[in-house]
Amino acid sequence: MADQTTDQALTRINRDLQERATQQRAKDLNLPYVDVAGFPINPDILHILPEEAAKHALLMPFFKSGKKLRIAVVDPDKTETKETIKELEGRGFTLEVYIASEAAFYEALKLYASDQFKLKVETKNVVAEEEIHYEKELENLAKLKDTIATLPAEEALNTLHVSAIKAGASDIHYQPEESECTIRFRIDGVLHEAFSVGKEVYHHLAGQLKYKAKMKLNVTTVPQDGRFRFIVNERKIDVRVSSLPTEYGEAFVCRILDSGKHFASFAELGFSGKSLEILKNAEQLAQGMVLVTGPTSSGKTTTLYVLLTQFNKPEAKIITLEDPIEYHLKGITQSQVEEKQGYNFANGLRSILRQDPDIVMIGEVRDLETAEVAAQAALTGHVVLSTLHTNSAVETIPRLTTIGVPAFMIAPALSVVVAQRLVRRLCSACSTERAVTSEEKTFIEKTLDGIKSVDAACTVQLPQKLRQVKGCDACNFTGFRGQMVISEVLLVDDEIEDAILKNKSAPEIFALARKKGMLTMAEDGLLKVIAGETTMEEVHRVTNA
Secondary structure (H helix, E strand, O other): HHHHHHHHHHHHHHHHHHHHHHHHHHHHOOOOEOOOOOOOHHHHHHHHOHHOOOOOOOOOEEEOOEEEEEEEEOOOHHHHHHHHEEEEEEEEEEEEEEEOOHHHHHHHHHHHOOHHHHHHOOOOOOOOHHHOOOOHHHHHHOOOOHHHOOHHHHHHHHHHHHHHHOOOEEEEEEOOOOOOOEEEEEOOOEEEEEEEEEHHHHHHHHHHHHHHHOOOOOOOOOOEEEEEEEOOOEEEEEEEEEEEOOOEEEEEEEEEOOOOOOOOOHHHHHHHHHHHHHHHHHHOOOEEEEEOOOOOOHHHHHHHHHHHHHOOOOOOEEEEEOOOOOOOOOOOOEOEEEHHHOOHHHHHHHHHHOOOOEEEEEEOOHHHHHHHHHHHHHHHHOEEEEEOOOOOOOOOHHHHHHHOOOOOHHHHHEEEEEEEEEEEOOOOOOOOEEEOOOOOOHHHHHHHHHHHOOOOOOOOOOOOOOOOOOOOOOHOOOOOOEEEEEEEEEEEOOHHHHHHHHOHHHHHHHHHHHHHOOOOOOHHHHHHHHHOOOOOOHHHOOOOO
């Protein structure tokens, strides 16, 4: 007991000596001193700077009044400290720098682990989204350009994000140039410019964006990924942030993921004919693999989520492995990979299979290890859903073999492959008719002949007129409202399976699939053009037709 008392007394003496030395150092530097461990810090202030950044820079905010911020630093000459000070100033804070001892700093750092710090209250936004069209919202935002420059960075960023929700944007793009930064919204798959801001304003926005997404504030020369959440009309909106160093500063793309999103049926997405029939039958699969392919922003994840909702019944256990979790689904166990912690798709999938699932969804097949484990799961009584990056349905097979999966595993495991793109839907309120041009007539006749050669039941005739865009209040004068899928769907039956086992080429498998009635994306798109749902230009925009 005496020894313990002696140790405590020595610790107090050493601490007092360190604080006195720190006080003298502060005096020598002509800076104020603070015993930050004994200062009554409001834990909410710590949300200004992530714990990792605070620890890295040996810097902690401890008092805030408006945009005036007092910070405690251990060494003001430390490179990381200087960089973090610059970041905080870039976010609009006026800083008062205090000197603190290293021991006091690390004692105060424990506040980040407190319950008070973890109970961060999220800003809630209430907006009347249904009353605002995106063109009007972009116009309003452009008018707010000067106001945003005067707002605190956090408020300005929130204004931008709420406006993106109102406008129905899927992404926000921040593109820095030499003297300014252009901010654009992606709406219905097409980028629309909102406005531009000066470099200083953008520096403030970028700093706040990195802070909210828990990115390293003092790192600007390598790409980073982050994520944060805000609330609109009681809905949780997740924002996935990607940064990229460029010549004129960091460029950001924010993907907006709305938890209130409604997942439509396959027919509402745009699937029709035999493709729709195959996908509906896929809901009855007892085992096998369903792959959805296409480039980024082609609606792959949405198609997978619709499949999941179809499979989601009380008697089925569904587990997903995602990077990141995009939408939260009730009744489904969802797990997010953490590559830095060694929790990747391959070993995550192995762990999932020990949880006795019936259906497994993997965000993406990226490598041989993941592909082999997925194929093995499909062969042992599980339904496996995933995505892959290929240009067409048939190209999925050589892609898997190129990764290294043997044909004897692909053939029995693969059940359905969906290749898809998104085109904009014509506005039903204002689209008008026009005559078919001679060039279009030749193209349509040739394509219809190809369709009828594989689908004898097709009765579509050469149209004399096609619908075209016009523009009205309902569609914000673009002529389009929403998006739809054009697709090709490959059903792997016994003959296709045999062709894969015999290592037949992609053209040979394609020819076999055509005999069985598979339409290409371009053909599916043309049928939708003839039906008046989209335009020839839209189909050409997303396919090689």
